[in-house]
Amino acid sequence: MKQYDAIIIGFGKAGKVLAAELSNRGWQVAIVERSNMMYGGSCPNIACIPTKALIHEAEMSSLLYHGDFLKQTNMYKQTIARKNRLTSFLRETNYENLSKRPNVTIYTGTASFVSPNTIKVVLPNGDIELQGKEIFINTGSTPIIPAIDGIQQSKYVYTSSTLLDMNVLPKHLIIVGGGYIGLEFASMFAGFGSKVTILEGGNRFMPRNDQDIANNVKDVMEKKGIEIHLNTRAQSIHDTSDGVTLTYSDVSDRTPYFVDGDAILIATGRKPMIEGLNLQAAGVKVDAHGAIVVNDQLRTTIPHVWAMGDVKGGPQFTYFSLDDFRIIRDQLFGDKKRDIGDRDPVQYAVFIDPPLAHIGITEEEALKRGYSFKVSRLPATSVVRSRTLQQTDGMLKAIINNHNGKIMGCTLFCADASEIINIVAMAIKTGQTSTFLRDFIFTHPSMSEGLNQLFDV
Template sequence: MKQFDLVIIGFGKAGKTLAKTAARQGKKVAVIEQSNKMYGGTCINIGCIPSKVLVHDGELNKSFVDAFERKSEVVGALNKKNYNTLATDENIEVVDGKAKFKSNYEVEVFDDNDKLLDTYTSKNIVINTGASPVIPDIEGVKTSKRLYDSTGIMNLSEQPKRLVIIGGGYIALEFASMFNNLGTDVTVLERSDILMPKEDEEIRNAAINDLTEAGINFVTEAESEKFEDTEDHTIVHTNKGTFEADAVLLAIGRKPNVDLGLENTDIELTDRKEIKVDEHLRTTREGIYAVGDVKGGMQFTYISLDDFRIVKDDLYGDKERTTENRGAVPYTVFIDPPLSRVGMTAKEAKEASKEIKEGKLPVNSIPRHKINNDPRGLFKAVVDAETNEVLGATLYGKESEEMINIVKLAIDQKISYEVLRDNIYTHPTMTESLNDLFNVKE
């Protein structure tokens, strides 16, 4: 049995950052990771970074082979860098193996053959095991040779001519846009009658229209019933007919990785099988925390990074930072062009009984769109008519993933919309469009 000041299960963003921070303070830290392909966590290895490399290269009209080769190079370099950052620290031990709780403060580590390697104990343990794709219980799902999750689809050796995507959420739409730009025929099968239901209706319709014009086939109210392999393709049987595919992506959601022997502890799960935490990310057992996707909520690497700040503050600080005071959370759907959002839509603000002003700006009225050679998109902003504070914005267009962060700052700092409206921005940029976007009207 090995005793540590801090044991972290999982090499994700929150865990690795906390490990390095604790090590700098002289703490002895163990970081347990079951796969050497996951040093650095989901974002670096199988999530944000590889998928955005493919998105970027697809927009540049690079070939499938070139894009996938560069993706592998980028992932490999970041994986190695992250491992070395921790493994070369004299206060950190990186442990390869599967972690299982023996008791509240004892974690056993097993190899691939379920052989016990060692036991690690600490009064402070952080669970950072992430989430994995949900696999639907559909006939043929276990036997078809052409079905992939979001990880597998990014490791194809050959480009599929036809890709069918089961699910129409944000991850599904990103992959649809990416593969479409790389030259694959894409069909998206969505169970509900609408895509991106939480987004501003006008912008949502504009985005779906652009994706449709780009060649993506959307089928709503589609129930997938069976996967049938033939010699050279897979047939997807649905209530809306059959669809032939060279590859099928299953993208219907993700579930937390909680196969950790939690039954041997006092750690409780929510009804959604996520690890239950309070606003300080403490579990139901003192000294044990859960961070990142395993605790549920928004599954973004920057949320995981902020989880690190909360746990760091709780362990080594003044315990004031919580999930309740981290401010507005922006996000971007990396379709082509990207759709970025923070705060409320006009509909949500009105439902909250707020008097509002709205700003609206087509991208084709922004001078920079001529340089980008892309007139697609629409920007919208919402302002509180009584306080003049910014309530939210939805930006659909090139470079919106950068601009949305400025709006987030304005919301958090309760800055009057007039500051964004009257600020001096560089020219010619997309950001200078905030001058016009926030020239709001009642």
């Protein structure tokens, strides 16, 4: 049995930076990854990086070849090839960055607990047991596959991971699920020229957002030819001679409908990836959703076993995973003051076209909590930079506390929203009032100078 100071299960964002940090401090580290196609984790291989690369090229495709499906098909195929080269480069770089360290050992195999301190790794040439003083679980999440008749038998059903491997642009993409992943893929494939149909089970589009923002997003997406059906329940999937047919019903009256397509994307959420870990052997508990239970410092129910990233539940963002690493580093080597509460509120972005970004509370939340506040709205077209970019769709919205002038929340649905939201986040987290952004000197022309107008209330 091999002894290590630390065993890290999963080669994701938190795991790889923690391995480097511990290595720099002289720890003997073992990192276990089940697939040689996942070095670096989901983000550079199947999630953030490849999808954002495709979204960027979809916008270019729409600009250059809108209405010419043949040219867009050719561009899509070339884009997939470029995406594959990018992910391969990042995967190799991530592997080399750790493998070259003398006190880091990478095992490509499947890990499971034997006891609270012992891990069994199933390797291609046999099993090995590792013992660690500290153990870190960083196995991420996996798509939720709903119980739809025929879903397992169909050769046209994909997840957000497997759809990225298809180099043939579908003429008609059916998306089951209207959450943020589904919306990003809808915007992407519509940009490449596919017909896109979204089937959402809820009776409200984008329920996490204010109604005016959701309506604006819906209008923009429908203008791009995306069909959005609410209150639906997917019932069956059947392959045909030239594609696939999905049968769904309207939840309110059970009326059946049929939709034919070339591919179906299942985007009904993700769940923590704990299968095969044998957590009970270590005494590590999970909640009702299968997420590993942790305290505010990311320790599990067994103090020397930690969980980082998506596997512990909560928002599934790479930058959360990176911050998990910072919390653990502080617990191991710092003053032990950092915890998961330090990062609230956290901004996020949805990379539709134009992107949607948000931080803090919404207007509807502020009303429910009884706050005294004012609302500022600004059409994206009011920002002159949107005209030079030819991206005038969208709106900007802010919630401001009437008593102290602090920014309570902000939603940006406009060009460059994913960048501008970071400016708002810094203003909020440094305790600035709305007048700080109202009077700040931004470059011109830029989308960020729209904050001058947005906060001039």
